[in-house]
Amino acid sequence: MDECLEKPLSAMAGIGIETERRIQQLGIYTIADMLNYFPYRYENHEVLPVEQLRHGEKVTVAGEIQTEPAIRFYGKKKSRLTIRVAVENILITAVFFNRHFLKNRLNRGTAVTLTGKWDKYKLTITVQDVSFGMPDPTKQIEAVYSITGKVTMKQLRRAIGMALDTYGQHLTETLPEQYRRDYKLPLRREAYAAIHRPETKQQLKHARRRLVYEELLHFQLKMQLFKRRQRMGTHGISHAFTEEKVLAFIQTLPFSLTAAQNRVIKEILDNMKEPFRMNRLLQGDVGSGKTAVAAVVMYAAYLSGFQASLMVPTEILAEQHCQALTELFQGTEVRVALLAGSLKGKKRQEVTTALASGDIHIIVGTHALIQDDVVFHRLGLVITDEQHRFGVEQRRVLRNKGTEPDVLFMTATPIPRTLAISVFGDMDVSVIDELPAGRKQIKTYWVKHQQLERVLQFIDKEIQSGRQAYVICPLIEESEKLDVQNAIDVHAQFQYYFKNYRVGLMHGRLTADEKERVMTDFTDGKVHILVSTTVVEVGVNVPNAAVMLIYDADRFGLSQLHQLRGRVGRGDHQSYCILLADPKGETGKERMQIMQESDDGFVLSEKDLELRGPGDFFGHKQSGLPDFKIADVVHDYRALETARKDASELIAGKAFWVEEEWAALRKYVETSGALDDRKLD
Ligand code: ADP
Ligand code: MG
Numbered sequence: 001m002d003e004c005l006e007k008p009l010s011a012m013a014g015i016g017i018e019t020e021r022r023i024q025q026l027g028i029y030t031i032a033d034m035l036n037y038f039p040y041r042y043e044n045h046e047v048l049p050v051e052q053l054r055h056g057e058k059v060t061v062a063g064e065i066q067t068e069p070a071i072r073f074y075g076k077k078k079s080r081l082t083i084r085v086a087v088e089n090i091l092i093t094a095v096f097f098n099r100h101f102l103k104n105r106l107n108r109g110t111a112v113t114l115t116g117k118w119d120k121y122k123l124t125i126t127v128q129d130v131s132f133g134m135p136d137p138t139k140q141i142e143a144v145y146s147i148t149g150k151v152t153m154k155q156l157r158r159a160i161g162m163a164l165d166t167y168g169q170h171l172t173e174t175l176p177e178q179y180r181r182d183y184k185l186p187l188r189r190e191a192y193a194a195i196h197r198p199e200t201k202q203q204l205k206h207a208r209r210r211l212v213y214e215e216l217l218h219f220q221l222k223m224q225l226f227k228r229r230q231r232m233g234t235h236g237i238s239h240a241f242t243e244e245k246v247l248a249f250i251q252t253l254p255f256s257l258t259a260a261q262n263r264v265i266k267e268i269l270d271n272m273k274e275p276f277r278m279n280r281l282l283q284g285d286v287g288s289g290k291t292a293v294a295a296v297v298m299y300a301a302y303l304s305g306f307q308a309s310l311m312v313p314t315e316i317l318a319e320q321h322c323q324a325l326t327e328l329f330q331g332t333e334v335r336v337a338l339l340a341g342s343l344k345g346k347k348r349q350e351v352t353t354a355l356a357s358g359d360i361h362i363i364v365g366t367h368a369l370i371q372d373d374v375v376f377h378r379l380g381l382v383i384t385d386e387q388h389r390f391g392v393e394q395r396r397v398l399r400n401k402g403t404e405p406d407v408l409f410m411t412a413t414p415i416p417r418t419l420a421i422s423v424f425g426d427m428d429v430s431v432i433d434e435l436p437a438g439r440k441q442i443k444t445y446w447v448k449h450q451q452l453e454r455v456l457q458f459i460d461k462e463i464q465s466g467r468q469a470y471v472i473c474p475l476i477e478e479s480e481k482l483d484v485q486n487a488i489d490v491h492a493q494f495q496y497y498f499k500n501y502r503v504g505l506m507h508g509r510l511t512a513d514e515k516e517r518v519m520t521d522f523t524d525g526k527v528h529i530l531v532s533t534t535v536v537e538v539g540v541n542v543p544n545a546a547v548m549l550i551y552d553a554d555r556f557g558l559s560q561l562h563q564l565r566g567r568v569g570r571g572d573h574q575s576y577c578i579l580l581a582d583p584k585g586e587t588g589k590e591r592m593q594i595m596q597e598s599d600d601g602f603v604l605s606e607k608d609l610e611l612r613g614p615g616d617f618f619g620h621k622q623s624g625l626p627d628f629k630i631a632d633v634v635h636d637y638r639a640l641e642t643a644r645k646d647a648s649e650l651i652a653g654k655a656f657w658v659e660e661e662w663a664a665l666r667k668y669v670e671t672s673g674a675l676d677d678r679k680l681d
Helices: 019-022 031-035 151-170 177-183 190-198 201-232 243-254 258-275 290-303 315-328 346-356 392-399 415-424 449-464 479-499 510-521 558-565 586-597 601-612 638-654 660-674
Strands: 040-045 058-065 071-073 080-086 090-097 110-117 124-132 139-146 279-284 309-310 336-339 362-365 377-386 404-411 430-431 443-447 466-474 504-505 530-532 545-550 578-582
Touching: 019 151, 031 151, 040 290, 058 124, 080 151, 080 660, 090 110, 139 151, 151 190, 151 660, 190 201, 201 430, 201 638, 201 660, 243 258, 243 290, 243 545, 258 290, 258 430, 279 309, 290 309, 290 377, 290 404, 315 336, 315 362, 336 346, 336 545, 346 586, 449 545, 479 504, 479 530, 504 510, 545 558, 558 578, 558 586, 558 601, 578 586, 586 601
Parallel strands: 090 124, 279 404, 279 430, 309 362, 309 377, 336 362, 377 404, 443 578, 466 530, 466 545, 504 530, 545 578
Antiparallel strands: 040 139, 058 080, 058 110, 071 080, 080 090, 110 124
C-alpha cells in the first residue's frame, strides 16, 4: 500500500482532534485503517415501484406530493401529519408522527423520497426518513459500520467518504491485469469505493468478490510460504525403500485398493522420501480404509530400516488394529506387536525389550506407548489414529522417541476442507474421499418419539434374526453426569422391555475394566443390546451390530451422528440407523432430513459448518480460525480453494518472484514476516 495511506487521520482536512479521538476508539489510526474498516452490513433504500413493495417491511418510495398536509394534534406534543403522494401513477398516503414542523416544506408539487414501514392494504407508508428531491442513486445502498464509543454512524461515513475521495487514487493495484480479467475482478480502488459506497447491488457483489479473493490470496501466500520455510528447516528422515516392493505388498492385500487409497499412499510416500519431516493429516470417512493405508506406509518405513508405531485412543481399538495388521503382514517378515496399558510384568518387559532391540518392527498401542521406559531402536514413522483424542503434548512425546520421525495423523472426523486448509495451514492434508466398492448402504430413518414402540418391535425382530443393536442416549449439553443418568434410565427401560435379552450399559463413569468387559461381551455376542453414551463413537468394530438407535438425535451435530452411524454397517447384513427426534425449529428438521439423504461425511460436515458454525469443530474461542476482515471461511470456501491453488502456483513459479506486475503482492509477502524468522501473525 502507498506510503501516504499510513498518515494519521488528522492529516485529512475536516477531521479535527476530537473526531480523530473518537474514531481511534474503533482501532482506526491511519487512512489505511479507515479504508479497511469494512461495513458489516448494508441498509437497502432501493427505490421500488409500488407493486413491488412488501407489506410490513421498511421500504423507500419516491414521488410528488399531491395535497397540502393535513395535521391533527393530540395533547401537547403529539401530532399526525398526512399527505398524499403520487408514485408513478399510484396515489399513496404518507403519515408522519410528531413531525408537524415539516409542514412548511411538504408542499404540493414537491418531490420527496420517503423511507418507512409499508402497509400494502391501506397503501400507506409510515415515514421514518424523508429527503427532498428525487432519490440519489448513490445513496440507495448505505453502508452500516460497527461503532462503539462516541463516534456516530454519520461521522464515520463522512470520514470514510473523505478518505476515499482524497486518498482513493493511492490504492495501488496488486493483481496483474490478466488475473483481473480472468476472474472478472474490478480494480482495487474501484472495489474499495464500491464496498463503502455501492451504487448497485451488482457493483457491491463484484467489489466484495475482489476484496475477499485478495484477502484469501494474501492469507494463502503467507501460510504456504511459512509452511515451506518450516519444512525446509527440519531435518527429517529420507526414507529409502524400493517402490516395487511396496507395490508387491499391496498386491498381497485381500482387496484391491481404491483410487483414493492409492492417491493418498503416493502423497505420503513422496513425503517420506524427502529429507524433511512429514507432518500430514489423513482424513477418511469411517470405513474408508485408513488402516490399510497405514499398513502400506508402515511397510515402506520397515523396508527403509525403520520402526513404525500406531497409537490409538482405546485398548479395544489397539487390539483390533493389531489383529488386522498381523493378518495383513502375514506373508511378510514384518513383526507386529501390541503394547497396551493392561499388559503388565514379564509380558510387557518382553515387548519393550524387543522394541528396543529392533526385533519388533511395528508397534500398536494406546498412550502406554509414550511411557518413559518405552524405547525404540529406530523409530521412523509415527501414526496416530483419531488424532483429536490425543493432546498435543502426547503427540510430541511420541514423536520425540525417534529422531525427527515422519508423522501422520489419521482422523475419521471429516473436517470441512475449508477449515482444514485454513486451520491446519501448517499441515499437509490428504483425503480419502471414496469408500471401497460394494458397501451396503445403511438405511437411515428419522422417527418421532411417539413411534418408539414400533422401533422397539423392529429391534426385537432384528435380534431374533441374530443381529445386535446399539442404543445411544440423549446428549445433555455441559453435563456428563446427566448423560450418564440418562443412559442408566434408558438401560432400565430396555431391560424391562426386552426381558429375554441381555442389555449392556456403557458410559464414561465406568472403570476401564468395566468398559472392557461390556465391550468384550458385546463383541462376542453375549450382550444383544448395548445402551451407551457417546463413548462408543470412536472406531469400535462389531460387524454383527446392525441397528443404531439414537435418542434425541437433533441434539447431536451431523458429523457426530455420522460417526455414530458408522458403528453399524460393518458386516454383510443390511444395517439401520434410527434417529429418534422431535426437533423444534426448521434447522433441526432440516438436519434430520439431511441425515436421511446423505451418507457422505464431508457433505455432512460442510452442512454442519453452515448450520451450526465452526464452534462445533474446534470449540469457539480456541477455534484457531483466522480473523478475516471480509472473507468468511464458511461461505467463501470456493474462493479459498481458488486462492489456495493460485498461491501454490505463484510460489512454485518464477513470475511471482521477479515480474514487475507482482511487485505489490511480493512486497506484501515480504513485510508480512512469512519469509523471515518472525512468527506468523
Ligand atoms: P477406517 O479405519 O478408515 O474406518 P478400515 O481401515 O478399518 O477403515 O477399513 C474398514 C474395512 O474395510 C476393513 O474391514 C478393511 O479390511 C476393509 N477395506 C479397506 N480397504 C478396502 C478396499 N480397498 N476394498 C475393500 N475393503 C477394504
Ligand atoms: Mg480406523
